[in-house]
Amino acid sequence: MVAYIFCLTTSGGVPVFARSKNGLKQLPFPVIGSLNGVHMFARSHDVELLSTVTDDSKILWKSFHDSLTLIVVSEDDNADDCHLGNVLSHVFDSMVMLLGFDDVTNIKNVERFKKDVRVCFPLIDKFVEDQSLLTFGDLVNAVDVIAAAENAVLQNFLDAFAECADSPYGCLLIHGKIAVATRKWWNLTSRELVLISLLVSSLTSCSSRDIPVFLPDGSPSVPHRLMTFQLTKFIDVCVLCGPKPSLNELEEEVGRFWRTSYESLRAALQNHPCNIPSSFNLDSNILGFIVVNIETNRCLCSVYSSSTTNGDESLDCHERRHILRSYYKHVVGNYFASKVEGSEKIPSSFTHSAMDTYMTTDTYKCYAMLSPPHQIYILYSTDIPTFAMRSITEKTLMILTKDKSTQL
C-alpha cells in the first residue's frame, strides 16, 4: 500500500509534487529534501540508490531520463522491489501520457511544469490509493476486461462506431473494464491499455469529453484525441482520433449508432461486479480470482462470487481484493515471472521452473498456476481441501479461458 509519492527534478532537486494517501500528514520539505539528497549524493559517487527497507516500510527511488526522480514510500510488502518499481513507472508514464514525452523529459521552466503536472493528479492518485481500486490492471500490467454474453453483439456496434469516427482505435468500457475493443485497440501496449482505462475512470463522469493524450509507446510526442461518450451510466465508449472529426460531430452520431444496443448494454452491465456472466458455474469455494493472459495483455478478475449473496462470508470483498493483491505480489517476483518489469530475476534463478504454488492460512487458501500464456491466481475459502485446489484451479482456468465471451 503506497503511502507517499514524491517527484523532484533530478538535476536540481526541486520538488515538483508530493502525493500522499488520504489521512496521512504531509511530510515537511526537509525530510523530502534529504530523501532526495541521499539519492543525489549517491549519484555523485557513481552509486545508484535503489531501495531501502525498514522495520515496516520500504522506500524506492527511480530516476527517469535524467529529468525526474520519483520516490515512493510504502508499507513493507515483503515482496520483490519490482512491484513498487512498477508503480513508479506507471506514475511517470501517466505524466508522459498527459503532458508528452518531450515536456516531461526536458523541463525548461520548473514552475510552469509544476502547474501543468496538476492535470495528472487524479490519475496518479489512483496509484496512491491502490487500496480502493476495483481493478487489478495496474498491478498485473494487463488491462481489466469484463466478460458478457452480449460482447459479440456489442463488438459489431463498436466496430461500426469506430469506423464512423474514422479511427481504428475504439473500445467500450463498463465500470472502467473493457467489454469490447477494436482489433487495433488490442495492439496498444499493456501500459497504454492500462493507463487509458484508468484515465477514463479517474475523471469525473460526463456525457462526452475530448482530451489530448500521448501514447507512451506508440506516439510519445504527437498527441491523439481521446474522445469518450457516456452511453448510459457506467458505460463509456472511447475512440482515439486524429484531428477529425470534432467532438460535436461525433456526439451527434452516438445516438444513431448505439440506441439499438441499449438492451445489450443493460444486460452486459448486469455482469458487474462479478465480471463474468452468472451462467458460469464456478466452484462455490472460490472467493476471488485473477486470470492474466500475458500475450494479449488482458486480465479477468473477480472478488464477487455468485454465492456472495449470503451474508455469512468471513471475508468481505475489500479484504478479498487486498489478499489477492498481496498474494499476487508474493508469487510474482518470487516464483513466477510476469509482465511486471524485473519480476523474472528471482524466478529464473531456480534451477527448475515453478508451475504451481499455493498457500494456506487460518482464514483462506490461495492457489496460483502457470499455464502459458495464462496465469491464474485463485482465492479459496478454507472449506476446500488442500489437495483439491489443484484440480479445481485447472478446471476453473478451463472454464474461464475456453468460453468465447471472456476473450482471454
Next chain:
Amino acid sequence: MKGDVRTTNTSVKHKDFLEYSKIAETMATKKCECESKRNSSHYIEVVMKLRHRKDEALRDLTTVELCEKVLGIIPGHYGSSQSSNQSHRRKDRRVKIRGLCTNGVAAKYPDIRVGDCLSSINDQEVNWDNLSSILHVLLVQRQVKLVIKKNMKGKTSGSVLLKKKTQSSLVQLVSGSNGNNVALDSLLQGDWEPFYGALYLSLDGVNSENMQAKEDIVYQFPRVDNQVIASRGMFITLAGTIHDATESTVQSTTMIVDNNPVHVVYHCEGQNLFVICAPENRFSRTTLVTLVKDLVRLLQVTHGSIHDTFTSSSNHNQLDCFFALLHQNQVSQSTNNGPVHEDNLNLSQSAKILPLTNEIKCCADRLLTDFEAADFGDMSDSYYGCRRSYSILGSCLFYKNYLVSNHLTREDLIDFSTYLKYHSLLNLSTDHSFGQLVVWREIHPTRQCQAVPEEQQFGYSEPLIARWFWLIVGYKNLIMCVALETGGCTKIVEGVSPPDPFLIDQARAVLMQLYTQNIASHCNNILTSTPSFVNSPEQYIQGQTQGHDLISRSLKKLPHKDSNLFSLANGVNDNPGSLRRLMQRRKDSVESDNSSESSGESMFKFSKKGRLFPETADLLHNIHESKEEMMSLNSNRKLSIGLENSLFHFQYYDNLEGVVISSETDSSTVNTLHDEIYNCFKKSCHKIKQLFDNARKIKEQSKTLKHHVCGIDDNFTAVREEGVMFTCSISQQDKKAPPLCYWVVGRCLSRSMKREIFVCFHDSTPQTVIELAFKLAMGYLPL
C-alpha cells in the same frame, strides 16, 4: 574489562585463550607455520631461563615429574599413544613433548609446541636413558639451551601442497597462529571480494568543520576504498531521515555500483551504525540480514555490546581476524563463484541435530550429565576443602557439524552454535580432527542481556553479580561446550579469571570416553550411511509409478520397541523427561546386573577418586547389543507412507529448541538431477521460511502499540502452509516423456508457529499420504 592481558607466567591471553597445539594429526598444519618462520631448518634453538629451585625433595622424583618441574615439559614416548608395544617403545628412545605445564617455564616460549621432539639439552643429545641425569644437572643451573626438532609429519608430496595450504591458512585464521594479526598490507589491498565490507560509523565528536577524511569511521574492514565506502555518508543520513519519515528503523539498502547490485544492511546502535555490505551475487538481501543479526548477537555475547566492541581499539586486531575469517568462509568461496549457499545462513540461529538412536543418545547424555554434576572424585568441593571457582550451567556436544546432545536452554545453545559456526570451529571439526582445542572466554549471554530482573523475585533468581564463562574443548571430531557461571554458589572471581585446568582435563576426558565407547564412530556411521528415508528422483524417470499400498506398508513400519515408540511420540519437547525415564530404566537394569558383586554401589558413586567413568564395560556391552538393532532400524526407516518412497528431502526446524533436522546429504555423488532438485528445495525452503518469519514478525509488530505510518500488510499473518511445484523435463531427446514434477511444501506445525517442516516429494504422492506423513513424521524421528 577488555585487554587486560595476563602478564604472569604463561604467554596465553586469558580472555581469548585459544590453544591449537596440534589440530590435525594427519594434515600438514604445522607445515604452513614452519614455512614462515623456520623454513631453513627443522631444528630450532631455544634458550630458556630456569627458576631457581632449592627444594631438595625434587631429587626423589621420577623422570617425568622432574621434567615437568624443571622444564615445564611433559615428556612422552614416540608411538606410545598408538600402541602400548613395549618393545617398540624400547626401540624409539627419543623424547617427545607430550604436553606443557600451565605454569611451567616452557609455556612461556611460543616455539616450543606439543608434538615436537626434544633433541638436545645444552648441546647434549637427549633420550629417555639420559634424560633423568641431565635434568638433575639442570637443577642447579639458571639457564638452559634446548634444541627442538619440529614435528614435520605430513610433509609429503608436492601435488597436494596447494590444498593443504588453504586448509592450514584456515587453521591459522581460526587459531590466530600467525600472530593474531591480519597483516596490514592484506587489509589495505588483499584479494577481497569487491564491495564486501564491515563498517562501524559514528558521528560522535565529528563535526563538519574539522572533518578531514575518515573520522566518522570507527572501524573498517577491509581497509580498502571503493564507491561504497566513499558514499558511506548517506548511510547515517538515511537512517536519520527515514526515521523522521516513517518512524521506523532502517534495515537494509540496495544499490547499484559498477552495474553490480550491492546490499547494505544496518544495525543501529543509538546514533551509530554497524554496517555490512556485500554484492548480491554473494548474498541475497535476506541472507545478509540474517548474517548481520547473527553477527550482532555474536559480538554482544563475546564483547558485551556492539558499541564497546568497535570503540575500544584494542579489539581491532581481534575483529580483523574475525572478519577475515568470515570473509574466507562466507564470502569468498574460492571454489565456486555462485551465491553463498542459502542454507549456510538460512537456518542460522539453530543447531543441526544428528538423529541418533536412543541408546547412543542416552550414553552421550549420561556422560555429559556426569560431567555437569561435578560431584565425582576430586571435582567435588569437599576434596580440596575450598569452594569451587565455577559452577557448570550446562553443556552441549557437537560431532562434526551436528549437535549430538544438548543440556542448555535455547538461547545458550544458539549462542554457542553461532560462536562455533562463525569461528569456523564446526567446519574445522568436520574437515580436520583436533589434536587439542581449548577456548576459554568470558561472555555476556544473550539470555541475560534480554531479561534483567528488576526486583528480587521469590524463589531462585540468577545471581546479579555473576559472570559467565565458556569453555569449549575439542578432541578429534567432537566439540564439547560448557557454560560456566561464577558468583552464584561459587567463589567470586575478581578481575582476571584463568581457565580451570581441572575442568579442561575432565572435559577432555569426557570426549575421550565418547571415543572409547564408540559413540563417535556411531555418529560417523550415521553420517556416512546414505539416508534411506529419502529417495533419489531417478526411479521416477523410468516413468510408471505404482499404486500406494498404504495399509500393508504402514503396518510393517510400526516401531519395533515400545520404548522407541514412547520417546519418539513425545518428540523434541519432552526429550529430557523421556530420557530421564529411559535412563532410569537403564540404571535399574545395570544395578540389578551388578547387584551380586557390588551391592549398594550405585553407578554414580566412585570408589576411585578422579575417575569419571568407572562402569564403561557395562555401557560398552549395551552399545554393542543395540548396534545391530540400530542399523536395521536406520536402513528401513522412511517417513512417507506408501509402497514407493516419494520423499526426496525434508527439513525440520524447531524454533523453540533452536534445532534443525535435515536430510542433508554429502554432495560427493555426482548426480545433476539430484543436485538440481536439492538446490530448488533449498531455495524455496528459504523463500517459504521467509514468509513464515515475516508472518511472525508482523504478528509481533501488530501486538505492540507502535503506530505504523505506512500501514502494515497483515494478510499473511495466519499462514500455515505454502507449497511450490517445480517441473523439469528429464531428457532433452525424448520430448514426449512426461516431465518430472515435484513439490516443495513448508508447514508451520504448531499454533505458536514455532516449528516448521519442509518436505520435497514427487508429484505422484496422494495428498492423504502427505497428510499422514506430516502427522507421523515428527513422531517417527529419533531425537
